[in-house]
Each structure stands twice: as structure tokens, then as C-alpha cells.
Amino acid sequence: MPVKKADSESLRNRIIGLGEKSIHKSYYPELQNRLAELERFRSMLDQSSDIIFLLNFPDLLIYDVTTPVVTHLGWTQEELVGSSFLNILDEETSQCFQKKMDTAWHDRQEREVFTALIRGKIPMEFVCSPVVFEGNRFLIIVGQEISQRLAAEQQIRRQLFQLDTLHHIDNLITANLSLSDLLTGVLSEVRMALRANAAAIYIFDSPTKMKRIAWSADEIGVDGDTILLTTRHLPTLEYGEQILLNGNDGYDEAYSMILQRIQQYGFCAYGAEPLSTRGQIKGILEVYFRSPQEFNDDWKTLLTRVSAQVTVAVEKSQMFKHLEQAYADLNQAYDETLEGWAAALDLREKETANHSQKVVEMTIRLAHAAGIRADDLIHVRRGAFLHDIGKIAVPDSILLKPGPLSEDEWVIMRQHPVYAYQMLSKINYLKPAIEIPYCHHEKWDGSGYPQGLAGDAIPLAARVFAVVDVWQALTSDRVYRRAWPESNARKYIIDHSGTHFDPKIVEAFLKLVIADVK
Amino acid sequence: MDYSGALGELRKFVAPEFVFGLGARKLAGRYAVNFGINKALVVSDDGVAAAGWLDSVLDSLKEQGIQSEVFSQVHSNPRDFEVMEGAEQYRAKNCQAIIAVGGGSPMDCAKGIAIVSSNRGNILDFEGVDEVDKPGPPLICIPTTAGSSADVSQFAIINDIKRHVKIAIISKAVVPDAALIDPETTLTMDPYLTACTGLDALTHAIEAYVSNAQSPVTDLHALEAIRLVWNNLLDAIDKPDDLDTRCRMMLGSLEAGLAFSNASLGAVHAMAHALGGLLDLPHGECNALLLEHVVRFNFPSTPHRYCAIGRAMGLPMDEQNLPGSLMELVSGIHDYRIRAGIKRSLSDNGVEQDAIKELAEKAFQDPCLVTNPYPASRQDIERIYADAC
Numbered sequence: 001m002p003v004k005k006a007d008s009e010s011l012r013n014r015i016i017g018l019g020e021k022s023i024h025k026s027y028y029p030e031l032q033n034r035l036a037e038l039e040r041f042r043s044m045l046d047q048s049s050d051i052i053f054l055l056n057f058p059d060l061l062i063y064d065v066t067t068p069v070v071t072h073l074g075w076t077q078e079e080l081v082g083s084s085f086l087n088i089l090d091e092e093t094s095q096c097f098q099k100k101m102d103t104a105w106h107d108r109q110e111r112e113v114f115t116a117l118i119r120g121k122i123p124m125e126f127v128c129s130p131v132v133f134e135g136n137r138f139l140i141i142v143g144q145e146i147s148q149r150l151a152a153e154q155q156i157r158r159q160l161f162q163l164d165t166l167h168h169i170d171n172l173i174t175a176n177l178s179l180s181d182l183l184t185g186v187l188s189e190v191r192m193a194l195r196a197n198a199a200a201i202y203i204f205d206s207p208t209k210m211k212r213i214a215w216s217a218d219e220i221g222v223d224g225d226t227i228l229l230t231t232r233h234l235p236t237l238e239y240g241e242q243i244l245l246n247g248n249d250g251y252d253e254a255y256s257m258i259l260q261r262i263q264q265y266g267f268c269a270y271g272a273e274p275l276s277t278r279g280q281i282k283g284i285l286e287v288y289f290r291s292p293q294e295f296n297d298d299w300k301t302l303l304t305r306v307s308a309q310v311t312v313a314v315e316k317s318q319m320f321k322h323l324e325q326a327y328a329d330l331n332q333a334y335d336e337t338l339e340g341w342a343a344a345l346d347l348r349e350k351e352t353a354n355h356s357q358k359v360v361e362m363t364i365r366l367a368h369a370a371g372i373r374a375d376d377l378i379h380v381r382r383g384a385f386l387h388d389i390g391k392i393a394v395p396d397s398i399l400l401k402p403g404p405l406s407e408d409e410w411v412i413m414r415q416h417p418v419y420a421y422q423m424l425s426k427i428n429y430l431k432p433a434i435e436i437p438y439c440h441h442e443k444w445d446g447s448g449y450p451q452g453l454a455g456d457a458i459p460l461a462a463r464v465f466a467v468v469d470v471w472q473a474l475t476s477d478r479v480y481r482r483a484w485p486e487s488n489a490r491k492y493i494i495d496h497s498g499t500h501f502d503p504k505i506v507e508a509f510l511k512l513v514i515a516d517v518k
Numbered sequence: 519m520d521y522s523g524a525l526g527e528l529r530k531f532v533a534p535e536f537v538f539g540l541g542a543r544k545l546a547g548r549y550a551v552n553f554g555i556n557k558a559l560v561v562s563d564d565g566v567a568a569a570g571w572l573d574s575v576l577d578s579l580k581e582q583g584i585q586s587e588v589f590s591q592v593h594s595n596p597r598d599f600e601v602m603e604g605a606e607q608y609r610a611k612n613c614q615a616i617i618a619v620g621g622g623s624p625m626d627c628a629k630g631i632a633i634v635s636s637n638r639g640n641i642l643d644f645e646g647v648d649e650v651d652k653p654g655p656p657l658i659c660i661p662t663t664a665g666s667s668a669d670v671s672q673f674a675i676i677n678d679i680k681r682h683v684k685i686a687i688i689s690k691a692v693v694p695d696a697a698l699i700d701p702e703t704t705l706t707m708d709p710y711l712t713a714c715t716g717l718d719a720l721t722h723a724i725e726a727y728v729s730n731a732q733s734p735v736t737d738l739h740a741l742e743a744i745r746l747v748w749n750n751l752l753d754a755i756d757k758p759d760d761l762d763t764r765c766r767m768m769l770g771s772l773e774a775g776l777a778f779s780n781a782s783l784g785a786v787h788a789m790a791h792a793l794g795g796l797l798d799l800p801h802g803e804c805n806a807l808l809l810e811h812v813v814r815f816n817f818p819s820t821p822h823r824y825c826a827i828g829r830a831m832g833l834p835m836d837e838q839n840l841p842g843s844l845m846e847l848v849s850g851i852h853d854y855r856i857r858a859g860i861k862r863s864l865s866d867n868g869v870e871q872d873a874i875k876e877l878a879e880k881a882f883q884d885p886c887l888v889t890n891p892y893p894a895s896r897q898d899i900e901r902i903y904a905d906a907c
Binding site for chain 2 (some may be wrong): 008011012014015016017018019020021022023024025026027030134135
């Protein structure tokens with residue numbers, strides 16, 4: 001295609017050097033770009049908190065260093081450039097540095113990391129990388145001040161320790177320890193966590209008086225009681241604030257008194273945090289020190305946090321105490337009720353008023369002799385009281401019939417253990433006591449009712465009760481006969497050993513009866 | 519002096535720092551030191567290496583403690599991939615400067631390597647005028663022929679082997695930083711090479727003198743170059759070891775270079791580039807074969823300048839009888855090249871009639887045509903090719 005005149009003119013101008021960009025070879029524009037780039041890069045490096053050293057290798061003279069060296073280490077660039085890098089290191093580090101760098105070069109390692117204390121107080125971490133510029137060997141050393149990092153590490157370690165303590169206290173609280181063990185355990189943890197020599201928990205006994213409920217000390221021989229404090233001494237307690245006392249100076253009268261008191265026992269610093277729940281102050285956690293304390297923020301926070309846990313522990317202990325009482329009260333109420341039921345049954349059957357009571361007592365003794373555990377005796381006792389509870393469901397016409405029962409009537413009569421089972425199995429509290437009411441009519445040879453169990457299949461408590469029940473029936477007056485003499489009754493029992501009764505129980509029973517006679 | 523051109527027109531003159539004289543090549547080491555470099559890529563070719571000129575330059579570098587990497591895989595009419603290979607070697611070996619030792623081919627290749635090294639991309643991306651943004655690394659040229667003058671010029675001609683075109687990279691940024699022009703290095707040229715390069719220099723001077731971008735300063739160098747070459751080339755061919763003649767030839771080539779680098783060239787070069795690209799013919803011989811035909815075509819556009827050229831050659835010129843003067847000039851140039859040993863025609867060199875259209879098209883696109891004194895059409899160019907066949 002033909003070259004246009006204008007194009008041709010412009011091309012000609014450029015060829016003869018008159019175009020816009022027709023300049024003689026000059027590095028200056030490019031050089032300026034590069035210099036500006038370097039300048040930018042340099043200021044980036046100078047803005048960094050890292051200090052960068054460039055060392056000649058192997059003489060380790062500082063060739064260049066970035067500006068932060070002034071702000072971080074207090075040297076000027078002029079002071080450092082040309083001097084040996086070893087001069088700025090502590091002696092120990094400087095000795096192994098040279099060797100390390102020689103090895104790094106020799107092994108062509110990419111980087112070497114080491115730490116050093118600069119100017120005796122600035123901890124720094126250095127990362128060294130060997131490099132080659134234009135055939136010359138250098139080390140680039142990037143230094144970072146690590147005091148903050150070290151502090152952070154320490155802080156983390158401390159917090160981990162505190163967390164551990166709090167966790168430990170939690171465990172103590174949730175473990176089923178006895179009351180005093182719980183509080184003592186918690187307090188001992190608290191004392192160690194707060195690095196105190198002694199610690200105490202006080203709770204308000206009355207609106208104005210506090211009682212010490214736990215004491216922990218690292219040394220035997222300090223009697224916590226003697227440094228008991230009362231609200232009189234703690235004017236700020238009502239505000240729920242921490243009290244921190246250290247040394248003698250500048251405290252008002254109330255605090256001075258505390259200090260004087262603790263000083264008598266060799267303590268010189270004191271910390272206290274009120275224990276409060278739902279805005280109500282329940283007591284106070286106190287810690288005592290034999291050496292002066294600084295009480296930094298970390299420590300104060302920890303005191304507050306462990307106090308919260310101590311509060312929980314105290315509450316739990318108090319609740320526990322209340323619960324124990326309530327439980328005991330409840331048990332008593334239950335048993336009184338049961339005894340009431342048994343007495344009512346006795347009355348209905350026209351038994352002597354204390355029949356059940358006697359049966360129960362003898363059953364307990366025999367059960368104990370037969371090896372039933374003490375914890376289970378409470379259930380044996382309840383079972384014995386309730387042995388004929390099923391008879392409530394038997395009509396008076398059968399139960400109270402003066403003459404012998406017909407076959408049909410016996411069928412109903414023999415259902416009373418099943419009625420007892422149906423009634424008691426629905427009551428959690430009485431389930432463990434069900435064996436006697438359900439099984440006391442079973443016989444050793446399997447001829448009993450309602451299940452026809454034999455031998456060891458019959459619950460032990462029921463086997464025990466069967467003997468006692470028959471014995472008691474034989475030796476008591478009945479509407480239709482007089483009481484048997486004991487010797488006859490004993491003979492009956494012996495005769496029925498191995499058929500009606502468990503021979504081992506009979507044996508134990510006879511010993512018991514003989515002992516009674518004696 | 520004929521100041522017939524418009525003297526007030528803007529003109530620029532750019533020349534590199536150059537050292538001319540015997541032993542100039544041995545300053546390579548000193549220059550490298552002064553450029554602040556440690557390692558140089560030395561671009562050369564096998565012929566120059568065989569003549570020993572490469573070693574003498576390497577020794578000079580070594581004496582100054584400069585390391586060197588040699589790249590000598592350069593053909594005549596240097597090829598694009600050779601430039602890329604050289605640039606890769608330059609990069610891989612961490613070189614900091616380029617030293618070219620040789621004729622036009624190694625020097626143009628070195629210019630290409632320099633461009634690619636600083637600008638990246640492919641060398642073909644820089645075709646045209648002022649397309650080189652960043653200056654290349656320091657470039658020192660040590661010419662070993664008296665003809666190409668690539669050591670002082672703003673031209674780099676590279677062979678695009680896919681398109682079979684010689685591309686021209688024209689930029690002040692490819693003017694070397696220093697030229698160490700040592701006539702001694704031309705002593706080893708054979709008669710044919712001496713003739714080709716010498717006639718190349720003569721063509722440079724003539725085209726620069728008649729260029730529509732000439733200036734009084736380029737005129738001075740052009741005319742002096744014509745005198746020097748015309749009066750010494752045949753002697754140099756006859757007495758190749760005559761150092762004095764070689765010096766004059768080298769000076770002629772230098773002055774021709776200073777002239778054409780600034781005034782640019784014309785149709786001869788545009789057409790020779792097309793021949794070199796399509797048929798890989800030697801550049802100097804192409805110029806020699808085309809010159810007389812282009813003179814005949816251009817003569818009417820600027821007859822007085824052509825008369826001045828004829829007078830510089832010592833031919834009988836008569837301004838009152840221009841047709842006669844044209845005859846004298848054309849036959850004078852023709853006879854001269856025959857005496858120099860360049861006797862074949864283009865068709866003897868393998869140029870066939872049916873290639874002419876394509877050749878003309880390529881020549882028509884060549885930037886050298888822009889400064890030809892007479893605006894040649896495609897048909898004009900085809901006719902000139904046909905005449906030269």
C-alpha cells in the first residue's frame with residue numbers, strides 16, 4: 001500500500017533524528033527510575049521495624065545498615081558502618097557467630113537464625129542469609145527486637161498456668177469431695193496460683209461477724225484463727241472491692257490495723273477480695289505474703305477470677321450442707337410414713353401394735369448377721385416394714401375371715417406379694433426395698449408363691465425375712481390360737497430348714513435366738 | 519560548497535565517541551573498565567576469529583581484568599534467532615556490556631542483543647524507527663571491515679528468517695557508545711570482501727549526499743568519503759597489505775558512516791535490503807550492482823549534486839551537459855565496480871524475473887526509501903531491478 005505523504009514525512013523526521021523520541025542513547029532517564037525505585041525501597045526498609053545489616057564476608061564488617069538501627073539500638077549509621085558486627089553482639093554470641101557463619105557459607109545454607117542480647121538489654125533475633133553481589137560475598141542480617149515477643153510468651157505461659165489453676169479448682173468443685181476437703185483443696189490451689197504464703201476463706205456467720213471456714217498456709221505453725229478479721233476492719237468490703245495492702249505507708253486506720261495484725265505473724269502484704277453472689281457479699285478471700293508484693297494487673301485479675309470460683313465452692317459447700325440436712329429430714333419423713341403405713345396394716349390385721357416394729361428389728365439383726373451390707377440395711381428395713389403392704393389390696397372379707405379360707409380365697413390371698421410389687425416398683429425411692437414384700441412367701445424348695453423361686457434365686461433379704469416372719473407369727477398370740485412356746489417354734493423352724501427356709505439363714509437365726517435367750 | 523538545500527531546515531548530527539587509528543582495538547579493555555563493567559559479551563564471527571582479531575580484543579580485556587563471554591554464531595545478514603541466542607547468553611552469563619568485533623553482521627547482531635537485553639521481547643518487535651524505548655547496555659564496536667560503518671550508525675539490519683525480510687531498526691539508541699576504529703584489522707580482508715565493503719561505503723556516501731535529509735555537515739563527510747574510497751579501493755584490492763591505503767579506506771568508511779547515519783540512505787539500500795532478505799545475497803555486492811541503475815533513475819531529481827559526486831570521483835562533469843554528465847557518471851561507476859572485481863549481474867546471482875515484484879514490494883516498504891531524492895513508485899523499483907538483472 002502506498003505510503004501517505006504525512007506518514008512519509010513523519011518517518012523521515014524520525015529517521016533523521018527529529019522525532020519525539022529521537023534521542024541519543026542516554027541512561028539517565030532509566031537511571032533516575034532505578035534510583036527512585038531504590039529510594040522507595042530504601043524508605044520501605046527504613047519504615048520496617050526490622051534492622052537490616054549488610055556485612056562483608058568473611059571480615060564481618062558492617063557495609064550498610066537501615067535507619068531503624070538509630071531508633072531501636074541507639075547507634076547512628078555512621079558509628080556502625082565500617083565497624084565489625086561482632087562488636088555489637090554480646091561476647092558469648094560473638095564467639096560462636098564467626099564459626100556459624102563460616103559453616104553457613106561452607107554448607108551453602110540459606111539462612112541461619114540466632115538470638116543475642118544487644119547493649120546488654122535488648123533481646124534480638126537475627127536471620128542471616130549469605131548472598132553474592134557482583135562476585136563479592138556478603139551476609140544479609142535481618143534483626144528483630146523480640147522483647148515484646150518474649151513478654152508475650154511469658155504472658156501466655158502465665159495465663160496457661162492460671163487457666164490450669166482455674167481448671168484445677170473447677171475439678172475440685174465438681175469432684176464429690178467432702179465439704180472440708182473441697183474448701184481446703186480449693187484454697188490450697190488458690191494460694192499457690194496467687195503465690196501467697198497463706199490464704200483464708202471467711203464467710204458471714206451473722207450480719208456482722210465472719211467465721212473462718214478454710215485456711216491454707218505454706219508453713220505449719222501459723223494459726224489462722226489468731227488473725228481472724230471482722231467487718232469492723234474492712235470498711236471497703238461493703239463496696240465489693242479488692243483490698244491490697246503492701247508495707248506500711250499511707251493507709252487509714254482500719255487498714256493499718258490489718259497490717260499490724262498480720263505483721264505479728266510475719267506477713268507484710270495482704271490481698272482480699274469479697275466473695276459475693278447476686279450482689280450480696282457472702283464472705284471474703286484473703287491472701288497473706290511474707291515478702292512485699294507489686295500486685296500487677298495480671299495478679300489482680302487472677303485474684304478476682306479465683307474469688308469467683310471460691311464463691312462457687314463456698315456456695316456448693318453450703319448447699320451441700322443444706323441438702324444433707326434436707327435429705328436426712330426427708331428420709332426421716334419417709335420412714336415415719338412407712339412406719340405409719342405398717343402400723344395401720346397391723347391394726348387392720350388386728351396385730352399387736354408393735355408387731356411390725358419387732359419383725360423389723362429382728363430382720364435387721366439377722367440380715368446383718370447374714371452378711372447384708374450396712375448401706376443396704378436401710379432398704380431391708382423399709383422392705384420389712386412394708387412386707388405385707390400388698391394386703392391393702394386384699395378385701396376385708398378374705399383378710400379378716402375368722403375361719404379357714406376357701407380355695408378361691410387363697411388364690412386372692414396369695415396375690416398380695418404381686419400387689420406389693422405393683423405398688424412399690426413405681427416408687428423409685430422404694431424400689432430397692434421390694435425384695436421382701438414380693439418374695440417373703442417363696443420357699444427354699446420352690447414350693448412358695450408367687451413366682452415359685454427356689455434356693456439362691458430367692459433374694460437374700462426375702463430368705464432372711466421368711467424365717468423372722470414365721471418365727472414372729474408362731475411366737476405371737478393369734479385370734480385363733482395362743483402363742484407357741486419358743487422351743488416349739490424353734491423346732492418348727494429347724495424342721496423346715498432346707499424345705500421352707502434357707503439352712504444357712506436358719507443356722508444364723510438359731511445363734512441369734514440362743515444369744516437372745518442368754 | 520553547494521548550499522542549494524534549504525539551510526534553515528532542522529538537522530541533527532549524532533556520532534558516537536570514536537577512536538580512529540592503528541591499535542585502537544587494544545583500547546577495548548580500558549573502555550570496559552571505564553564503563554564500570556566486570557564481564558562483557560564479545561560478539562564476533564568465525565572469519566574474524568580465524569584472522570586473530572577476536573583474540574587480540576579478548577587479550578586486551580583480560581589484561582584489564584575484564585571477564586568475557588564469546589558469542590560467535592553470527593552469519594552474514596545476521597538472523598533474528600541468532601540475536602535471541604546471543605541475548606540469552608548475555609543474560610545467562612550475567613554480562614554487563616557488549617563488545618562487537620567484526621563487520622556489519624556481528625555489529626548489527628550485537629546491537630540487536632543490546633536492545634533485547636534491556637527491553638525484553640523479541641528483536642523483531644523493534645522494527646521501525648524510534649521503537650527502542652530503553653537504551654541497551656554499553657556497546658563498543660570494533661569494525662574489521664572498511665564499509666558497513668555499523669560502528670557509528672543508528673541502523674541495525676536483522677534478517678527476519680520467517681518472512682524473508684531484512685528488517686531495519688533505526689534509533690539513536692542503537693548508536694554505539696564507543697567505536698574503536700583500527701585500520702589494521704582490515705589487512706586480512708580478501709580482495710572480494712575488500713571490494714564489497716568498499717563499494718558499500720561508496721554507496722553510503724553517495725546516497726547520503728543525495729539524500730533529501732542531507733545537511734552541510736553530512737555533505738562534508740559524504741564528499742570526503744567518496745574521494746577517499748574512490749581513490750583507494752582499487753589500490754587496497756591490488757595491495758592488500760598496504761597499511762596506508764587501508765587507513766584511507768577505513769577513514770572513508772568512517773566518514774561515509776557519519777554522513778549516512780545522519781542523512782540516511784536511499785533506493786540502493788532499500789533494494790539491497792530486499793535482496794538480502796529474500797535471497798540472502800551479500801549486502802555489499804547488492805549495493806554495487808544496484809548503484810549505477812539507481813544513479814541513473816535519481817540523477818534528474820538532483821543533477822548538480824550528482825555532478826559534485828562525479829567531480830569528487832575525478833570524472834569529467836559538465837553542468838551544462840547533464841545527459842553527458844549522467845553518462846559519464848553511470849559508466850564511471852560501472853567500470854569502477856568491474857575493475858574492483860564485482861562483475862556479475864543480479865541474474866548471475868540467482869535473481870529471477872518473477873521475484874522482482876516481491877522484491878520491489880519489500881523495497882517499497884523499506885524506510886531507506888523515504889530519503890531517496892526522488893519518490894520512487896513500485897513500478898520504478900521493478901524497472902530498476904530489471905535493469906540490474
